[in-house]
Amino acid sequence: xxxxxxxxxxxxxxxxxxxxxxxxxxxxxxxxxxxxxxxxxxxxxxxxxxxxxxxxxxxxxxxxxxxxxxxxxxxxxxxxxxxxxxxxxxxxxxxxxxxxxxxxxxxxxxxxxxxxxxxxxxxxxxxxxxxxxxxxxxxxxxxxxxxxxxxxxxxxxxxxxxxxxxxxxxxxxxxxxxxxxxxxxxxxxxxxxxxxxxxxxxxxxxxxxxxxxxxxxxxxxxxxxxxxxxxxxxxxxxxxxxxxxxxxxxxxxxxxxxxxxxxxxxxxxxxxxxxxxxxxxxxxxxxxxxxxxxxxxxxxxxxxxxxxxxxxxxxxxxxxxxxxxxxxxxxxxxxxxxxxxxxxx
Amino acid sequence: xxxxxxxxxxxxxxxxxxxxxxxxxxxxxxxxxxxxxxxxxxxxxxxxxxxxxxxxxxxxxxxxxxxxxxxxxxxxxxxxxxxxxxxxxxxxxxxxxxxxxxxxxxxxxxxxxxxxxxxxxxxxxxxxxxxxxxxxxxxxxxxxxxx
Numbered sequence: 501x502x503x504x505x506x507x508x509x510x511x512x513x514x515x516x517x518x519x520x521x522x523x524x525x526x527x528x529x530x531x532x533x534x535x536x537x538x539x540x541x542x543x544x545x546x547x548x549x550x551x552x553x554x555x556x557x558x559x560x561x562x563x564x565x566x567x568x569x570x571x572x573x574x575x576x577x578x579x580x581x582x583x584x585x586x587x588x589x590x591x592x593x594x595x596x597x598x599x600x601x602x603x604x605x606x607x608x609x610x611x612x613x614x615x616x617x618x619x620x621x622x623x624x625x626x627x628x629x630x631x632x633x634x635x636x637x638x639x640x641x642x643x644x645x646x647x648x649x650x651x652x653x654x655x656x657x658x659x660x661x662x663x664x665x666x667x668x669x670x671x672x673x674x675x676x677x678x679x680x681x682x683x684x685x686x687x688x689x690x691x692x693x694x695x696x697x698x699x700x701x702x703x704x705x706x707x708x709x710x711x712x713x714x715x716x717x718x719x720x721x722x723x724x725x726x727x728x729x730x731x732x733x734x735x736x737x738x739x740x741x742x743x744x745x746x747x748x749x750x751x752x753x754x755x756x757x758x759x760x761x762x763x764x765x766x767x768x769x770x771x772x773x774x775x776x777x778x779x780x781x782x783x784x785x786x787x788x789x790x791x792x793x794x795x796x797x798x799x800x801x802x803x804x805x806x807x808x809x810x811x812x813x814x815x816x817x818x819x820x821x822x823x824x825x826x827x828x829x830x831x832x833x834x835x836x837x838x839x840x841x842x843x844x845x
Numbered sequence: 846x847x848x849x850x851x852x853x854x855x856x857x858x859x860x861x862x863x864x865x866x867x868x869x870x871x872x873x874x875x876x877x878x879x880x881x882x883x884x885x886x887x888x889x890x891x892x893x894x895x896x897x898x899x900x901x902x903x904x905x906x907x908x909x910x911x912x913x914x915x916x917x918x919x920x921x922x923x924x925x926x927x928x929x930x931x932x933x934x935x936x937x938x939x940x941x942x943x944x945x946x947x948x949x950x951x952x953x954x955x956x957x958x959x960x961x962x963x964x965x966x967x968x969x970x971x972x973x974x975x976x977x978x979x980x981x982x983x984x985x986x987x988x989x990x991x992x
Contacts, residue, residue: 501980507924511980584930588970591941594930635922636949719936 501527504593508532509669513598518740518758521787521795522573523601525662530669531578531599533641533704534632537689545673547613547657551627551695554618561673564659567608572654572679573789575602575760579682579709579730582825582834588718590831597738597838600760602793605677607658611651613693619647623695626650628676628687643709644700645678645685649731654679654791657690679791680732680763682832684709705729711828722829733762734835735821737769737796737813744840753802753844755782760793761815769796772810776823776837779812802844810839904929911956911963918950918960928968930975935965 502512511530513523542561549557578599580592593599614626627644634640649655658677659666666672671688678685684704699705710727737759742748759766765788770779785795796811813821825836904925906915919928933941939961946952952960 503926503978503980504930505924505927508927512977514979584974588934589932591931591933591937593927594932594975638922638948 501529502596502598504595508534509536510593511669512595513601515597515738515740516743518598518600518738519756519795521602521785521792522662523603525603525664525667525670528576528601528603528661528670529578529599531593531683532632532669534634534638536668537631537633540631540668540672540689542673545691547674547691547693549613549617549693549695552620552623552697553614553695554620555616557613557617559613561659564608564613564657564674567612569606570609570653570656571604571606572656572677573602573604573792574677574679575600575733575758575791575793576683576686577733577736577760579684579832580830582836583831585834585836586825586827586831588827590829592831599683600738600793602758602760603661604663605656605658606660606663607656607674607677609653610655610657610676610693611653613657614650614695617695619695622697623647625696625699627692627694627696627700628690629692629694630671630675630687631689631691639703641687641704642700642702643684643687643704644696645681645731646699647695649678649681652679658686682709682730682733685731699729708830709832710830711832715826716828718827718829730832732764733760734833735759735761735764735766735813735815735817735819736835737766737811737821738838739809739811739840742809742840742842745842746840747843747845748802750802750804750844752799753842754797754799755809755811756795756797757811757838758793758795759784759811759813761813761817761819763791764815764817764819765790766794766813767816768814769794770812770814771798772812773800773807775808776810782811804844806841806843808839808841810837812837907967909963909967911959914952914956915960915963918952919945921951922949926975926977928964930977931964931968932970932972932974933965933968934970935961938964938968 504510504512509530509532513527513529517527545561547559581595581599583592584594584596624647625644629642632641656677657674659674661670674690676687676690706724709730711730712722713726716722737757739757741756759769769782771782772779782796782798788794821835821837823837825834906912906925942961
């Protein structure tokens, strides 16, 4: 794993590992804004549900385990994935292409938890707070999602990942799992759910995790009212092999990678071997699930020479991976057409 | 204490901390344990044509009149690598420093401009990219799968 930071703990998945439909947990990227909790115990952990509810709750892990569980295979991507590729560069963790991974998350539906508490008609947003530890006067990592997404049948209080209890780095003993949305929506070490009548007010809702409504140039000032929260992921593909700069022998060469589109489905991935002049369809992998990436492959008979391989994804909403990502002050949702250069000799 | 020893000490604390918590059924421990067994941080092995870089395993902030004050102000909360990987204009560094002061970084008002200059000069957009280390000896062959 690529160590972007050891404190706070941020690990990036090397691009060549983005080649399995389910990412093994040790290869699943890790993103922390704060220090991980110093004390975590399945026995003493509690989840409170309050705010605009009829009956505030305090749940134990055992209480959660009594609820019906549901599994969602979800591609989780950090909103800042690819930030280092924006020009000019913007502050933040300088992720390359690998702040993205896919796992099967399992746990009770959030809506079943909320139903126990009885959401009042005034409840419009759902706030999550985790147990991560805040240094100095840094604002706590608290965010909210709209009630409609919270009540979606695929939004979970996840306790398991790829069939095993969540690891510490991924939010043990329970985390929110908001499928198809940026990773920041899926609060780790979840300990408080609060129903609000409006979006949570805090740094990580504004100015954090917002995009300008219109494209802006570097240096432009953007008023808060001219921005919107980052929610669903963009359409995107990456090439996990061959690696950039590789030398290969003439003959059959297989390019491969993954493509995802948040709440939409991937409908095609196209490959160009001539720097974007012509495109051919890649073969999509058999494994698929709403919110999960599709693996893809493309092989051809490579003759001697230099090639620029490009991959371009299209989704069910008609979104097409662009040749240039939309620059924004925080470097969110980088999704330009991916490319690698190889030498065949 | 040399920066390297300080760093290894910090790493030992991190690893020990994680293992200590493992009694709570936290399978995250093996990741860091493996990380420690592998020798901890090591140079990245990007395989092919790595961009030129001046980065080393020394995670201390670069030498300069503000090195010590920057270390005190910034590394209280996070490690140096978070700074080493940035390539920002002076205007952006100014915003970052002011934000961090608001968030609790202790910077004497008389040192603010010098700190911004120090960061802007060492971590400007024209500097070569920072190459991060990896957690294990994973080698990248750079070879395509052929058949």
